Amino acid sequence: MMLYFQIGFTFILLLAVLEVHANVNVTVKVNKCCEENEIYLGRYCMKVNKTNEEWRPLFTTDKGIGNLQTNYTLVTGLPDCGHMQLWPIYHYQNSTDRLRLLPNGILRHYFDHSEVPGDELDSEVTNVGGPFHDYEYGKYCLDKKIDGLRSEFAWVCAPEVHTHWLTSTEFLMHNVISPATHGISIACLLAIAVIYFVLPTLRDLTGNIVTTICMCLIVSQTADLIRLLTVFKSHISLLIAETICYLSMLGAFFWLNSMGYYIWKTFRSRNVFLRITDGKKYxxxxxxxxxxxxxxxxxAVFAHFTMDYPDVQYTQNLTFDQQREQIGSLGLIIFFVPVAFTVIADVFFFATTMKTINKMHTYGRIHHKLRHSFRMFILLLLVMTLWWLFFLSSFSKYEGLVNCHIIINAFQGPLVLYVCIFNQKHVAYLIQKMCCYKTFPCCQPDPETEWGDEMTAMNTINNC
Known part of the structure; x- marks a missing residue:
């Protein structure tokens, strides 16, 4: 019996020694953003000998005891976040963010917004409390950053935020109401494009321009919806969706400018019976x-990747797939300033055309038709400009302006539908007759007809 007891005790002692030996020789992997002999100088990784600075990982226990002796190995490079966003965190003296590297290689981020006086980056004991989030190996990278001040810097994979949708106004606005408003606008714009494309009498130059504007707005709304959805968080996907959104919006305003120029030029022309066809003009x-x-x-895209302003924080060692997912300030200026110039040009077309119409005492058939197109142009200019201004306000940091854009976006499609369909007696007449004649062939036309509808009414009466 004593022999069995000695054998068991020896076996347990051997296991304890092996465990202690394994714990002593364990090596922790730590992610470093730049190469081993580099740190961040501004936005770029620079050699240590050029900065007279160096970086080494400082391990701290969850109790706040720092400068632990831990075996580690550095793994350089940015974290692989997959479909998640890459997010920067700065830790400097008296900052609201705290970064602590635990002995097991986990990066702990304290985000308590109350200042902790006397907190130094290299202090041995740091009593930091409050809420925190842990990032495992492969989901972060650490380094030193010198950009006006010295700070501990980290790129992390932004964690999923699980919020109860009944108690979060922001979640409701961005993930429920915003997709609904985009869907309403897309449905209305698609109805306009189909009506103007199907009805033969509407396929003139003005009708084709209206169809093109609606298609541009549909693509813009769809790309903006994809950009806002939380499931699409790959950087390259967000960048492509945002670029398509801005390109389509810019194209819609250029086509609206073309409509204004066409109406302005036709009213100024002495001879409206030009030999050039609508197809060539289009x-x-x-x-x-x-x-x-x-x-x-x-x-805009070229400026985003090469000449953007320093406040856009991405680093030189990021690949194309890992660049900042949002178009930078310079790119936004190139996208949106031309829109402002087209609006100014459209206002000029509106003012000069209005003076020309007021001087005219008699109208021909073409001028009578263009007066309806001119009214539609004015209302489209008003609706699209207001929507564009609220879209600009959505880039603000104030959540109220963002919510205003989401709500106003629901009215874009219905307002354009009203301007292009219900406010145009000619278009409403054609839709009414097309739907009415399919069901009731002997339906009588309305006594008041607009330009070009007399032949439709005569054909209907003859068919009855």
Whole structure:
């Protein structure tokens, strides 16, 4: 019996020694953003000998005891976040964010917004409390950053935030109401495009421009919806969706500018019976609108990756797939300033055309038709400009302005539907007759008809 007891005790002692030996020789992997002999100087990784600075990981227990002796090995490179966002965290003296590297290689981020006086980066004991989030190996990288002040810097994979949707106004606005408003606008704009494309009498130059504007707005709304959805968090996907959104919006305003120019030029012309057809005019305006849109879009994307302002925080060692997912300030200026210039040009077309109409005493059939197109142009300019201004306000840090844009976005499609369909007696007449004659062939036309509807009414009476 004594022999069995000695054997068991020896076996337990051997296991304890092996465990202690294994714990002593364990090596912790730590992610470093730059190379081993580099740190961040501004936005870029620089050699240590050029900065006279160096970085080494400081391990701290969850109780606040720092400068622990831990075996570690550095793994350089940015974390692989997959579909998640790459998020920067700064830890400097008296900052609201605290970064602590635990002995097991986990990075702990304290985000208590109350200042902790006397907290130094290299202090041995730091009593930091409050809420925190842990990032495992592979979901973060640490380094030193010198940009006006010295700070501990980390790129982390932004964690999923699980919020009860009944108690979060922000969650409701961004994930429930915003997709609904986009869906309403897309449905209304699609109805306009189908009506103007199907009815033969509406496929003139103005009708084709209206169809193109609606298609541009549909693509813009769809890309903006994809950009806002939380499931699409890959950087390259967000960047492509945002670029398509801005390009489509820019194209819509250039096409609206083409409509205003066409109406302005026709009213100023002494001879409206030009030999050039609507098809050729549409090709000319198409080359103007799309060439300006593509060139400006290329310049905006080029400026985003090469010449953007320093406040856009991405680093030189990021690959194309890991660049900042939002278009930078310079890119936004290139996208949105031309829109402002087209609005100013449209206001000029409106003012000068209105003076020309007021001087006219007699109207021909073409001028009578263009007066309806001119009214539609004015209302479209008003609706799209207001929507664009609220869209600009959504870039603000104030949540109220963002919510205003989400609510106003629900009215874009219905207002454009009213301007292009219900406010145009000619279009409403054609839709009414097309739907009525399919069901009741002997339905009588309305006594008041607009331009070009007399033949439709006569054909209907003859068919009855």
């Amino acid at each position: 090709c000319y305006y198409c080359s103007y609108a799309w060439s300006c849109t593509i060139v400006l879009g290329f310049l």
